[in-house]
Amino acid sequence: MRNLQIQLARQPEGAPKVDDFRAAAADMPNVRPGTFLTRSIALSLDPYMRGAIAGRHMGHTRLNQGDVIYGRCVAEVMESKHAGYAAGDIVVLESGWQQFYLSDGGARDQVRKVVRRTDIPLSAHVGVLGMPGLTAFAGVEKLANPALGSTFVVTAAAGPVGGTAGQLAKAKGCRVVGIAGSDEKCRIVTAEYGFDACINYKHADWPARLKAGCPDGIDTYFDNVGGEVLDQIVTQLNLRGKVVMCGLMSQYNRIADGASHGHNLGTFVSKRAQLLGLVVYDYADKMTEFHKAAIPLMRAGRLSIREDRVEGLENAPALFVKLIAGDNTGKALVGIAPERA
């Protein structure tokens, strides 16, 4: 048996291409005392990976040719010589883009055990119940805490962070308006995620449409994109409105070549805007609290776990390219093995 891996073929320039990655078959690792071997079930693909590959994301060193790409999987323990883990345990861990992984359970691997539930797929634990969902929960519940009846706007609304943020704000009694990159995405955001409205920012008059969709102005803006969209939304912010700065998706390909968009802080000052920088690692100990809030909403049909999924690790690069291009809807996931072996 061999271990299929996706490695870096070359550092991407600007938007990543499929050819920046390569598949390779490595030897199966040997289970030494103090380690355990996992079989990857599903791999999460996330925008932060673009910066991580280049060494621009906190805690990730720049990858070299031949390195396995960074990534988090939900996986099953196949064999264990580690006191903390037994064969059959389900874990989420930083295994990278590969079929099998040998972990020592150390901090670098960020191993977290997961409870198997009959009504929730395991893949949700690297999606809406994983980091993307926790990110949304931290921004909505821990940072912004938007008031009942206030207006909450979120970008990348069709994605797992934006979509979950909006659904959590909706559950807290906000008017929720999404922003997404196509009419079809907007349809899903309103029909499936239950947002009050969704604006396609590819229409030239989107700022006017947003204003019409937010008749009482914007109280909270959950920002996943930065750039010109952020600048425009801040002008529509109510006095002392909050801006949760979660991601700068529009900048991820541009920062390296110095072409990133510079923000004029004058509007932030005149609005007395509260800029709230969100780094999900600050909330690593809030996963249980998040699940307590999210799982009942999921069961009540008020929190979607929509996936944009491909099967087979060899198809991961193409989905990643699509994700960075902003062309996917729902959580980008690669199915690697069946949920039950």
Add this chain to the structure above:
Amino acid sequence: MRNLQIQLARQPEGAPKVDDFRAAAADMPNVRPGTFLTRSIALSLDPYMRGAIAGRHMGHTRLNQGDVIYGRCVAEVMESKHAGYAAGDIVVLESGWQQFYLSDGGARDQVRKVVRRTDIPLSAHVGVLGMPGLTAFAGVEKLANPALGSTFVVTAAAGPVGGTAGQLAKAKGCRVVGIAGSDEKCRIVTAEYGFDACINYKHADWPARLKAGCPDGIDTYFDNVGGEVLDQIVTQLNLRGKVVMCGLMSQYNRIADGASHGHNLGTFVSKRAQLLGLVVYDYADKMTEFHKAAIPLMRAGRLSIREDRVEGLENAPALFVKLIAGDNTGKALVGIAPERA
């Protein structure tokens, strides 16, 4: 008797020049019922005026040729047919750059009565006891509220806002480090204002000097300049540090031509920085509270009212040019008439 005024000769392009202004003698206004006539004692010159002239500062419409320049004076009521004011009253009001002004006491003039104290010059009421001081008080006491023993950094430290902010933070038990534009300014900031250190940002290695001056990092940054200095200081901010955004001095001449400096918000996010937009008008009702804090400090020699003063309204343009160029130290003031007639 004629009323000497300074009017706009032409809209400044970039940094203002003396020729952008002109002196003119207008007729003395007629005191109608419901109005009162003031004699200007001292005129405050402030950086915000650069934007106000061009219509880029809140509440100020763009000036046309021949309009009197916006400005705030401490003045004495000479004659009154207004129930709220009597001859001899001392007021601060928005009279513009002129010797005499007829006010109806309305909101536009922002008239505020001032108590004459034997040991404090009236000019302080448009300086450290006026808007610049209130701005510093609002930023230090109402927004940042820096902790005892924390490190507080402020730019434009030789000026009335920065200097007062630092002295108030010092009175609250902070380690206070100023940033100013010359070694002579830095000398005044430490020797006269009592800052713990002051860095001249014109030295190429000023970031390293600042780091050396802040061995425990920066907890609060009171920003009067924006631009590249802000970007650099944010990199030295402690996690969850506060940035009081008070002024964007470095941008005032540049915003109009689209050459303003764009900030990358990524560093704000990774620092989880608190961006606190300061607009002094929000604190107009806090003047009495501010004086209660400031006057005892002043009397104890712990709050300087240093003035950069010229005599005669005709010398106002040259001082304003110097102010915008960043070449003055202390509060820029124009003496127009003696404090006691």
